[in-house]
Amino acid sequence: xxxxxxxxxxxxxxxxxxxxxxxxxxxxxxxxxxxxxxxxxxxxxxxxxxxxxxxxxxxxxxxxxxxxxxxxxxxxxxxxxxxxxxxxxxxxxxxxxxxxxxxxxxxxxxxxxxxxxxxxxxxxxxxxx
Amino acid sequence: xxxxxxxxxxxxxxxxxxxxxxxxxxxxxxxxxxxxxxxxxxxxxxxxxxxxxxxxxxxxxxxxxxxxxxxxxxxxxxxxxxxxxxxxxxxxxxxxxxxxxxxxxxxxxxxxxxxxxxxxxxxxxxxxxxxxxxxxxxxxxxxxxxxxxxxxxxxxxxxxxxxxxxxxxxxxxxxxxxxxxxxxxxxxxxxxxxxxxxxxxxxxxxxxxxxxxxxxxxxxxxxxxxxxxxxxxxxxxxxxxxxxxxxxxxxxxxxxxxxxxxxxxxxxxxxxxxxxxxxxxxxxxxxxxxxxxxxxxxxxxxxxxxxxxxxxxxxxxxxxxxxxxxxxxxxxxxxxxxxxxxxxxxxxxxxxxxxxxxxxxxxxxxxxxxxxxxxxxxxxxxxxxxxxxxxxxxxxxxxxxxxxxxxxxxxxxxxxxxxxxxxxxxxxxxxxxxxxxxxxxxxxxxxxxxxxxxxxxxxxxxxxxxxxxxxxxxxxxxxxxxxxxxxxxxxxxxxxxxxxxxxxxxxxxxxxxxxxxxxxxxxxxxxxxxxxxxxxxxxxxxxxxxxxxxxxxxxxxxxxxxxxxxxxxxxxxxxxxxxxxxxxxxxxxxxxxxxxxxxxxxxxxxxxxxxxxxxxxx
Numbered sequence: 001x002x003x004x005x006x007x008x009x010x011x012x013x014x015x016x017x018x019x020x021x022x023x024x025x026x027x028x029x030x031x032x033x034x035x036x037x038x039x040x041x042x043x044x045x046x047x048x049x050x051x052x053x054x055x056x057x058x059x060x061x062x063x064x065x066x067x068x069x070x071x072x073x074x075x076x077x078x079x080x081x082x083x084x085x086x087x088x089x090x091x092x093x094x095x096x097x098x099x100x101x102x103x104x105x106x107x108x109x110x111x112x113x114x115x116x117x118x119x120x121x122x123x124x125x126x127x128x129x
Numbered sequence: 130x131x132x133x134x135x136x137x138x139x140x141x142x143x144x145x146x147x148x149x150x151x152x153x154x155x156x157x158x159x160x161x162x163x164x165x166x167x168x169x170x171x172x173x174x175x176x177x178x179x180x181x182x183x184x185x186x187x188x189x190x191x192x193x194x195x196x197x198x199x200x201x202x203x204x205x206x207x208x209x210x211x212x213x214x215x216x217x218x219x220x221x222x223x224x225x226x227x228x229x230x231x232x233x234x235x236x237x238x239x240x241x242x243x244x245x246x247x248x249x250x251x252x253x254x255x256x257x258x259x260x261x262x263x264x265x266x267x268x269x270x271x272x273x274x275x276x277x278x279x280x281x282x283x284x285x286x287x288x289x290x291x292x293x294x295x296x297x298x299x300x301x302x303x304x305x306x307x308x309x310x311x312x313x314x315x316x317x318x319x320x321x322x323x324x325x326x327x328x329x330x331x332x333x334x335x336x337x338x339x340x341x342x343x344x345x346x347x348x349x350x351x352x353x354x355x356x357x358x359x360x361x362x363x364x365x366x367x368x369x370x371x372x373x374x375x376x377x378x379x380x381x382x383x384x385x386x387x388x389x390x391x392x393x394x395x396x397x398x399x400x401x402x403x404x405x406x407x408x409x410x411x412x413x414x415x416x417x418x419x420x421x422x423x424x425x426x427x428x429x430x431x432x433x434x435x436x437x438x439x440x441x442x443x444x445x446x447x448x449x450x451x452x453x454x455x456x457x458x459x460x461x462x463x464x465x466x467x468x469x470x471x472x473x474x475x476x477x478x479x480x481x482x483x484x485x486x487x488x489x490x491x492x493x494x495x496x497x498x499x500x501x502x503x504x505x506x507x508x509x510x511x512x513x514x515x516x517x518x519x520x521x522x523x524x525x526x527x528x529x530x531x532x533x534x535x536x537x538x539x540x541x542x543x544x545x546x547x548x549x550x551x552x553x554x555x556x557x558x559x560x561x562x563x564x565x566x567x568x569x570x571x572x573x574x575x576x577x578x579x580x581x582x583x584x585x586x587x588x589x590x591x592x593x594x595x596x597x598x599x600x601x602x603x604x605x606x607x608x609x610x611x612x613x614x615x616x617x618x619x620x621x622x623x624x625x626x627x628x629x630x631x632x633x634x635x636x637x638x639x640x641x642x643x644x645x646x647x648x649x650x651x652x653x654x655x656x657x658x659x660x661x662x663x664x665x666x667x668x669x670x671x672x673x674x675x676x677x678x679x680x681x682x683x684x685x686x687x688x689x690x691x692x693x694x695x696x697x698x699x700x701x702x703x704x705x706x707x708x709x710x711x712x713x714x715x716x717x718x719x720x721x722x723x724x725x726x727x728x729x730x731x732x733x734x735x736x737x738x739x740x741x742x743x744x745x746x747x
Binding site: 011020021024081109 | 506507510511512514515516517518519520521522523525526529530546550553554
């Protein structure tokens with residue numbers, strides 16, 4: 001069964017690129033540049049994986065994460081970001097979130113296609129939380 | 130404590146002066162106190178010295194008188210032993226001749242007014258007298274005590290005082306003429322001495338107010354008195370003299386002792402001022418015949434002492450004065466030195482505080498800089514990585530499709546879109562790299578302008594032309610309105626940088642303006658008086674979203690952005706470029722609520738100053 005992925009990133013060039021890459025690798029991808037719009041049109045129990053950018057205007061990735069979890073507690077969500085991993089900024093946001101997230105769920109931009117697919121596959125194969 | 134220290138610190142000059150005064154006063158008090166004690170000691174000691182000297186001099190005078198009288202005695206004895214008198218010749222020309230010689234010989238030494246020769250029955254046979262003295266030849270002298278004594282003892286005898294018919298007080302010396310072979314008494318050779326003229330040789334017998342001489346005989350008869358002439362011939366113990374001395378017991382005691390042969394001294398006052406009197410007997414051949422007293426008014430002693438003391442005081446005063454002057458000078462120098470040191474310490478402390486403050490400030494700046502640096506790295510990292518993702522992703526995707534999977538059926542449109550995205554992100558990356566390099570240059574203060582003289586109109590026109598092309602390509606509904614200024618706007622500036630400035634501002638306006646206008650105008654303000662006020666204001670007004678009020682105060686600082694794209698470095702760089710040119714930049718939202726306006730100024734070069742022969746401007 002084709003895995004469904006939701007991709008949210010404020011950069012159209014990123015969503016365009018990643019969507020094509022993932023589709024080329026056999027995933028079904030929906031993408032949004034506006035996090036609010038993405039949240040409003042979110043379908044629960046539909047996606048196998050949600051990929052979230054962190055730094056976005058209007059609503060950042062962590063807030064979006066929280067909101068999505070409220071709607072869909074079981075969905076796998078990973079972060080896809082260009083900011084340095086586990087900087088003070090991210091640690092602070094995680095503390096605010098009151099949750100520890102495995103570092104496997106963080107994917108660093110930019111990333112080679114091969115590595116990206118491996119990471120996504122790894123996350124999808126992880127046991128349900 | 131602190132207050133006290135400040136008080137002393139502020140008043141140190143006054144304290145210094147007061148200490149000097151206190152030192153002077155206490156020095157002088159101590160000096161006067163010591164002076165009084167020592168003065169009395171010195172007075173006493175000088176007085177004692179004076180007294181001792183007077184005793185010595187009295188002794189010396191006594192010996193002098195004694196030796197003169199002995200000389201007289203030996204001359205008379207010579208006469209008595211002369212061959213003429215030994216032959217029994219007691220008068221006549223030969224005697225006269227010899228006596229004339231002897232008389233003048235004697236009067237060369239002392240004062241004698243009569244020399245006489247008496248026979249064995251005491252009848253004067255010969256007499257030689259000084260001028261003005263009465264002669265008594267053939268008179269009988271046997272009533273004179275000293276004649277009798279001489280005759281009885283056959284020894285030379287000094288008489289007590291007696292008064293002659295002429296009322297002159299005299300003493301006499303009688304030498305017996307004794308036959309040298311038979312021992313028979315043959316007569317007497319005698320000399321009469323007027324006491325006042327005789328003793329005046331040895332001291333003052335005139336003036337009571339200075340040191341004077343008193344001489345008396347064994348009975349106390351006064352032979353010469355400096356105190357008063359009327360006392361001469363009077364007995365000291367008699368009523369007359371005692372009334373004169375007011376029966377002074379000290380003087381009485383002194384005189385009684387003296388007449389018993391005991392020398393001494395006394396200080397007393399019988400109503401005519403304090404006197405120091407020293408008394409010594411005049412011994413002749415071991416027997417006291419006469420008695421001498423030297424009387425000194427102590428005022429003359431004290432005046433001498435005072436003179437000495439005054440000189441001493443003067444010396445002491447100048448010594449103390451010198452010491453005080455030296456101490457004062459030292460204190461002044463110390464105060465001065467102290468004040469110099471204080472100032473130096475103050476200066477150094479201030480410098481230290483200043484440098485501490487600077488260090489703290491620098492430290493603070495460093496912290497801020499450090500924080501900004503971290504923030505910059507974070508933002509820069511994010512912004513640099515973001516465009517790389519499509520570049521890597523799409524180029525790998527294309528590679529996979531064309532090389533690995535050998536897909537040749539890729540849609541022309543998709544391929545075009547891939548390539549456009551690749552180019553766009555590559556440019557975005559390039560722009561970003563340039564901005565970051567600019568910021569780095571600005572912050573490390575190595576930002577330099579390559580200035581040249583040009584017309585600002587040209588630069589604006591070029592940028593506007595570029596943007597019109599961009600707008601056309603984007604199918605944007607924005608229109609740029611620009612009409613170059615009628616006057617040439619000469620600026621001495623960096624052309625590339627100003628192009629960057631105008632591009633950045635236009636880019637910014639375009640980002641927030643979906644439709645409407647971007648209007649560019651230039652205005653020249655000229656004041657002949659002050660060249661600094663010769664400037665151009667470039668105004669870029671748009672009809673876009675306007676500037677977020679939250680952003681507005683920080684608009685030109687780093688990383689401030691409201692757009693989906695961008696580092697927030699553009700306007701920061703713009704501001705730094707304008708400021709480097711000596712201009713200003715600011716922005717505001719339009720009063721009608723639609724869009725915002727950016728203003729920047731640049732100093733312009735006056736047209737009159739431009740060398741026209743340059744080809745560029747013809």
